[in-house]
Amino acid sequence: MRITAAVLHEHDKPFAVEAVELDEPRAGELLVRVCGVGMCHTDLAVRQGLPLPLPLIFGHEGAGIVEAIGEGVTRFAVGDHVVMTFDCCGWCPQCLTGQPSYCAEFVLRNVTGRRVDGSTGATADGGDAVSSRWFGQSSFASHAITTERNVVKVDAELPLELLGPLGCGIQTGAGAVMKSFDLRAGQSLAVFGAGAVGLAAVMAAKLVGASEIVAVDLHANRRELALELGATSVIDGADPDVAPTILGKANGVDCCLDTTGVPSVIDTAVAALGPRGRLGLVGAGGGQMTVQPERLIGRSATYILEGDAVPQVFVPLLISFWQRGLFPFDRLIRQYPMDAINDAERDSLSGRTVKPVLIPQP
Ligand SMILES: NC(=O)c1ccc[n+]([C@@H]2O[C@H](COP(=O)([O-])OP(=O)(O)OC[C@H]3O[C@@H](n4cnc5c(N)ncnc54)[C@H](O)[C@@H]3O)[C@@H](O)[C@H]2O)c1
Ligand SMILES: [Zn+2]
Ligand SMILES: [Zn+2]
Numbered sequence: 001m002r003i004t005a006a007v008l009h010e011h012d013k014p015f016a017v018e019a020v021e022l023d024e025p026r027a028g029e030l031l032v033r034v035c036g037v038g039m040c041h042t043d044l045a046v047r048q049g050l051p052l053p054l055p056l057i058f059g060h061e062g063a064g065i066v067e068a069i070g071e072g073v074t075r076f077a078v079g080d081h082v083v084m085t086f087d088c089c090g091w092c093p094q095c096l097t098g099q100p101s102y103c104a105e106f107v108l109r110n111v112t113g114r115r116v117d118g119s120t121g122a123t124a125d126g127g128d129a130v131s132s133r134w135f136g137q138s139s140f141a142s143h144a145i146t147t148e149r150n151v152v153k154v155d156a157e158l159p160l161e162l163l164g165p166l167g168c169g170i171q172t173g174a175g176a177v178m179k180s181f182d183l184r185a186g187q188s189l190a191v192f193g194a195g196a197v198g199l200a201a202v203m204a205a206k207l208v209g210a211s212e213i214v215a216v217d218l219h220a221n222r223r224e225l226a227l228e229l230g231a232t233s234v235i236d237g238a239d240p241d242v243a244p245t246i247l248g249k250a251n252g253v254d255c256c257l258d259t260t261g262v263p264s265v266i267d268t269a270v271a272a273l274g275p276r277g278r279l280g281l282v283g284a285g286g287g288q289m290t291v292q293p294e295r296l297i298g299r300s301a302t303y304i305l306e307g308d309a310v311p312q313v314f315v316p317l318l319i320s321f322w323q324r325g326l327f328p329f330d331r332l333i334r335q336y337p338m339d340a341i342n343d344a345e346r347d348s349l350s351g352r353t354v355k356p357v358l359i360p361q362p
Contacts, residue, residue: 004360005057005122005141006341007130011047014342015140020057020130022143023121025070029145032082036161036335037062037139039344039356040169041195045261045284046111055124056113056131059358060086062139062146063154063164073148080153081160085167085311086110087136087150101306110135121145135168140341142360152315162330165196165355166315168306170329173200173259174318175307176280178208181255185209188250192237192269193259194222196332196355197282199229201257206230207326212250216242216265219351229331243271252277261285270295280304333357 003022006015025031038061046052062084066076076082087110088095088103095103103109105116113131114120122132132138136150154163173196177183189205191198194217205213206229215226216235223234233249235242237260246253252274258266261283269279270291279301291301307314321327332354336344344356 001143003141003143004338005130005138006059006338006358007055007057007124008047009055011054015345017339017341019125020141021123022132022145025068025145026121027071028073029070029147030066030073030076030082030151031068032062032064032084032139032144032146032151033067034062034064034139034142034144034360036064036164036357036359038165038167038169039348039358040165041197041348042168042284043140044345044348050111053113053131055128056134057122057138057140058134059140059144060084060110060135060137061164061167061169062137062144063160063167064144065160067143075148076151076153081156081158082151082153083163083167083311083315084137084139084144084146085150085152085171085315086306087147090149098310099308100310101308106305113138139164140338140358142338152312154316154319158319161335161357161359162333163319164357165329165333166318167311169196169355170200170318171309171311171314172282172304172307173197173257174204174327175309175314176257176282176304177201177204179308179314180280180302180304181278183208183210183255186211187255188212188253188274190214190216190246190253190256190269190272191259192216192256192265193283194219194226195259198257198259199226199332199354200329201259202226202231203229203327203329207321212253214246214249214253222351222354225331225354229328237265243268246272250274254278255280257282259283261287263287263289267291270299270301273299278302335359337361
């Protein structure tokens with residue numbers, strides 16, 4: 001079928017919104033009409049970094065309606081409303097013990113742009129294969145082919161154009177706090193980088209009753225939003241005394257979440273940890289860490305993928321928090337027509353928009 005997709009042809013060129021031919025879903029796959037898709041910083045960061053098979057369709061925070069199902073699909077039907085998330089195999093030890101983001105096939109299924117067998121179901125005008133399996137979905141498009149394992153069914157009454165970001169950025173920040181750290185009432189958290197991931201962490205920390213929630217960011221508008229969403233204090237990331245300020249305020253925090261991926265910020269986060277503190281890293285910066293081993297005495301650090309979430313359990317939970325007014329993630333979102341994807345990227349990089357959501361044209 002003919003679909004419209006935002007295709008990246010070269011690493012440093014704008015996205016091109018154009019017609020693409022998409023094959024029918026294969027066995028175990030679903031065709032989803034995309035109603036809204038979040039732009040995650042990962043879509044933008046890998047542009048420069050990873051050696052991806054271009055042309056490629058990014059987008060891994062899609063939500064939409066199932067339009068067709070492949071052979072053998074039993075858990076979903078045409079007309080179901082779904083949020084798409086990361087893909088996993090379902091059968092490796094990590095999947096079977098409830099840690100699907102550490103699936104043995106995570107890289108193969110999510111960041112190669114291809115199916116596990118190397119194929120893709122999309123072709124550009126002119127005949128070039130277009131990689132269309134980014135995070136098992138490639139949803140910067142009017143339609144996406146996904147699998148039974150990486151979709152979460154949601155209530156048909158919910159506004160689908162809002163829900164896509166729950167599938168990656170929002171679940172990553174909230175999951176880091178609620179699952180990875182298992183932050184308890186009365187504990188303290190510092191979040192470095194108040195973008196979509198960091199602000200989701202702030203909201204989750206407020207929800208669990210954290211005592212101190214410190215948000216650090218370079219942008220004044222994001223620090224302001226952090227205060228509105230539950231941060232108890234904010235610090236300008238350009239301030240040379242970020243760590244001493246946090247140490248003075250909270251005697252070192254129980255947990256630090258770095259979403260910047262900047263090595264010097266990670267050093268600061270380590271310095272801001274209190275005794276037995278825990279550092280979570282999620283940022284895709286590519287730099288080298290320079291932490292002195294002794295700085296981690298009694299402390300720990302881990303790189304968290306997708307907030308350690310099982311999306312089929314965690315996304316509905318976040319939706320229920322949102323419905324009860326406890327998790328207002330919609331305040332991070334600004335909608336753009338899919339045609340304006342390059343404006344959305346510009347506004348994300350400038351800090352103006354925290355979470356762009358692209359709306360495909362009917
Ligand atoms: N590990 C995962 O599973 C996972 C999932 C989603 C996103 N990510 C990654 O998480 C990171 C955050 O994603 P996002 O969508 O929130 O991005 P974002 O760009 O919206 O947020 C990053 C924030 O960090 C701030 N920042 C940068 N340098 C800083 C500094 N020196 N001091 C203080 N703040 C600074 C920026 O101002 C920005 O607000 C990205 O690297 C993304 O690729 C990882
Ligand atoms: Zn697996
Ligand atoms: Zn993401």
